Amino acid sequence: MSNSCPDLVEVGPRDGLQGIGPFVPTAQKIALIEGLSAAGLRRIEIGSFASPRALPQLADIREVFLAARAIPGLDLQVLVPNEKYGLLALESGVDFLAFVISVSAAHSRSNVRRTPEEVVEEYERLVVAAGPGTRIRLNIATAFDCPFDGRVSQAAVLALLDRLVPVRPDVEICLCDTTGRGVPDQVEALFRTAIARFPQVIDWGVHTHDTYGLGLANAWAACDAGASVIDSAVAGLGGCPFAPGATGNVATEDVVWMLERMGYRTGVALDRLLQSARAAAGLAGACSGGRVRYAIGG
Numbered sequence: 001m002s003n004s005c006p007d008l009v010e011v012g013p014r015d016g017l018q019g020i021g022p023f024v025p026t027a028q029k030i031a032l033i034e035g036l037s038a039a040g041l042r043r044i045e046i047g048s049f050a051s052p053r054a055l056p057q058l059a060d061i062r063e064v065f066l067a068a069r070a071i072p073g074l075d076l077q078v079l080v081p082n083e084k085y086g087l088l089a090l091e092s093g094v095d096f097l098a099f100v101i102s103v104s105a106a107h108s109r110s111n112v113r114r115t116p117e118e119v120v121e122e123y124e125r126l127v128v129a130a131g132p133g134t135r136i137r138l139n140i141a142t143a144f145d146c147p148f149d150g151r152v153s154q155a156a157v158l159a160l161l162d163r164l165v166p167v168r169p170d171v172e173i174c175l176c177d178t179t180g181r182g183v184p185d186q187v188e189a190l191f192r193t194a195i196a197r198f199p200q201v202i203d204w205g206v207h208t209h210d211t212y213g214l215g216l217a218n219a220w221a222a223c224d225a226g227a228s229v230i231d232s233a234v235a236g237l238g239g240c241p242f243a244p245g246a247t248g249n250v251a252t253e254d255v256v257w258m259l260e261r262m263g264y265r266t267g268v269a270l271d272r273l274l275q276s277a278r279a280a281a282g283l284a285g286a287c288s289g290g291r292v293r294y295a296i297g298g
C-alpha cells in the first residue's frame, strides 16, 4: 500500500442506524453527523433513499440530507438500493451515490428482491441518468461470504465486476464483507486480484463487519493489498437487517486508533470521536461494538 493514510468513510448514520428498532429522532441523527464531522471525519454516508416500509428508520433522509449538506467541508454520500430510489436521490440534489449490488443471488433476492443481473441493468440505467457530474461508488455486497450460501468464490466476484466496471470505470468500488465471516488471507487475495484486473477503477474501498472480531484485520489486509478507503461505523453500530447474524460494522474509533498507532495521520480527534461514540452507543435500541471505547476510559 502507499504511504498515505487510507480515507475513512463513516457509515454509522446509515449502516449503523438502519437496523435500530426505535425511531431515532431526526434532530439526534443530525447531531450525530455534526459530532462526527466536528471530530474530523470528512466523508459520511448520511443515510439511504429507500422504501420507508423496508427501512423506516431512514424515512427522514431528506431532512437529514438538507441538514448535512449545510455542514461545511463535509463530503456526503447516500446509499441507494435500486434505480427508483437512485433517481429520487438525484432529484433531491444528491451528487454522490452509493449503489449496492450483491454477488450472491440469494442475498440479492432477500435484500432487494431482484436477481444480480436485474440489478446490473438498473445500475446501467442509473449511470446514464446520473451523468458524469455525479460521483458513484459501487458497494459489492457478499463479496466474501453470503448469509445463505456461505463462502463466495473469487470467480463469482470477478465475473460480476467484469459486467460492472465497463459500465463506468471512474467509480469507487467497495468490496463488502456483509456477514463478517471473511478472513484476512481471503480479503487480501481478492483485493490483489481485483486491483490487478481492473486498473481503471479509481479507488478501492473495504467494508468490514466485526461479527467474528476480524473487522480491523480484514480492513488492514485490504489496505495492504492496495485498498485506499475504509468504511467503519462509530461505536461499531450496525449489522445488516437482511443478513442474519451480521452484527456490527468495524468501529470507527478502533480504525482511527489502529491507523494513528501505525503512524498515519487520520485527521480525526479521537477524544471528540469517542464522545460521539458514547452518545451513539447510548441510543435506544443501539447494538454497539468496538474495543477502543472501553480501552480508553473517560
Ligand code: ZN
Pocket (backbone or CB within 6 Å): 015, 207, 208, 209, 238, 239, 240, 249
Ligand atoms: Zn455494514
